[in-house]
Amino acid sequence: MGARLFGSADFLEAKRLEEEASEHTLRAYRSDLNQFAAFLAAFVDGDETDYRGNRSRPPGDAPAIAAESITTGAVRAWSARMHEAELSAVTIGRKLAAVRSFGTFLCREGILDRNPARQVRNPKPDQRLPRFLTESDVDALLGFVDATPVGVRDRALLELLYATGLRASEIVGLDHDALRSDGTLQVLGKGSKERVVPFGGRAREALDAWDQVRTRWLEGNTPRRRAGDRPAREDATLALFLGDAGYRLTTDALRQILDRRLRESPIAKRVTPHALRHSFATHLLNSGADLRAIQELLGHESLATTQRYTHLSTRRLQDVYRASHPRARRNDD
Numbered sequence: 001m002g003a004r005l006f007g008s009a010d011f012l013e014a015k016r017l018e019e020e021a022s023e024h025t026l027r028a029y030r031s032d033l034n035q036f037a038a039f040l041a042a043f044v045d046g047d048e049t050d051y052r053g054n055r056s057r058p059p060g061d062a063p064a065i066a067a068e069s070i071t072t073g074a075v076r077a078w079s080a081r082m083h084e085a086e087l088s089a090v091t092i093g094r095k096l097a098a099v100r101s102f103g104t105f106l107c108r109e110g111i112l113d114r115n116p117a118r119q120v121r122n123p124k125p126d127q128r129l130p131r132f133l134t135e136s137d138v139d140a141l142l143g144f145v146d147a148t149p150v151g152v153r154d155r156a157l158l159e160l161l162y163a164t165g166l167r168a169s170e171i172v173g174l175d176h177d178a179l180r181s182d183g184t185l186q187v188l189g190k191g192s193k194e195r196v197v198p199f200g201g202r203a204r205e206a207l208d209a210w211d212q213v214r215t216r217w218l219e220g221n222t223p224r225r226r227a228g229d230r231p232a233r234e235d236a237t238l239a240l241f242l243g244d245a246g247y248r249l250t251t252d253a254l255r256q257i258l259d260r261r262l263r264e265s266p267i268a269k270r271v272t273p274h275a276l277r278h279s280f281a282t283h284l285l286n287s288g289a290d291l292r293a294i295q296e297l298l299g300h301e302s303l304a305t306t307q308r309y310t311h312l313s314t315r316r317l318q319d320v321y322r323a324s325h326p327r328a329r330r331n332d333d
Contacts, residue, residue: 155206
């Protein structure tokens with residue numbers, strides 16, 4: 001039995017009920033806290049371990065770890081192990097935020113007097129520009145011809161992903177009734193915040209074709225109910241996009257679909273579904289879209305998050321300037 005933190009189950013339930021955290025968010029919290037618990041169990045025993053709690057000797061059955069074992073020193077040591085494993089600053093920050101939020105919960109419940117993780121700061125993230133596809137890359141990616149049911153689904157899925165800039169979790173979480181006749185989508189984003197996102201004619205055509213296939217797909221697949229799930233048949237009937245076995249499409253399946261279509265395309269790039277989101281924002285900005293409008297479309301809470309794309313636009317303008325202005329071009333003579 002793996003180590004577990006005292007009160008973590010109550011914490012996750014509070015997140016679900018009070019903050020209406022999504023299943024995706026709860027899975028991330030659970031994974032991060034389980035890793036910290038395994039690390040903490042080894043740390044308390046004085047064993048050498050990595051950030052996931054893989055220690056030098058096999059652990060025995062581990063009862064729930066007392067909340068008092070969570071010290072600032074332990075959290076700092078965990079952060080150091082994550083740095084040693086060369087995790088990105090964003091990943092380390094997310095994991096520390098999970099423990100920090102858990103500490104806040106323990107204080108609120110009167111289990112701890114102060115939050116031991118509050119003094120451990122997140123590492124400063126690298127100022128790397130988000131990866132994105134060029135417009136010709138997108139044309140090449142979406143230029144495949146595949147009239148099979150899977151091909152019709154993949155085209156509708158990727159066309160809509162690029163047309164709307166949705167997060168991977170948002171697009172697989174779409175229900176069929178989220179589609180509106182006026183060419184917009186009702187999207188449930190982070191923190192259960194709703195927004196309306198428009199999509200264009202090509203995505204509409206691809207969705208119309210998928211709609212006919214989807215009906216036959218539902219008739220031909222009767223997924224069995226899985227333990228812990230709401231009835232699979234009900235969920236599949238509601239879902240806009242279906243996986244090969246008839247269940248609602250998952251984010252992992254979305255990544256696999258994109259990987260397969262990239263391998264079949266002439267694009268020599270490995271990108272994630274998030275890169276299509278970045279491409280959506282970058283192409284809008286390069287075409288003159290207002291930054292505030294892009295913020296609304298992406299569902300960013302802060303304009304500062306959206307402003308990353310201005311760096312991409314500025315770089316593109318600099319490239320054009322250097323290539324075009326007579327006083328900016330290099331003298332090759």
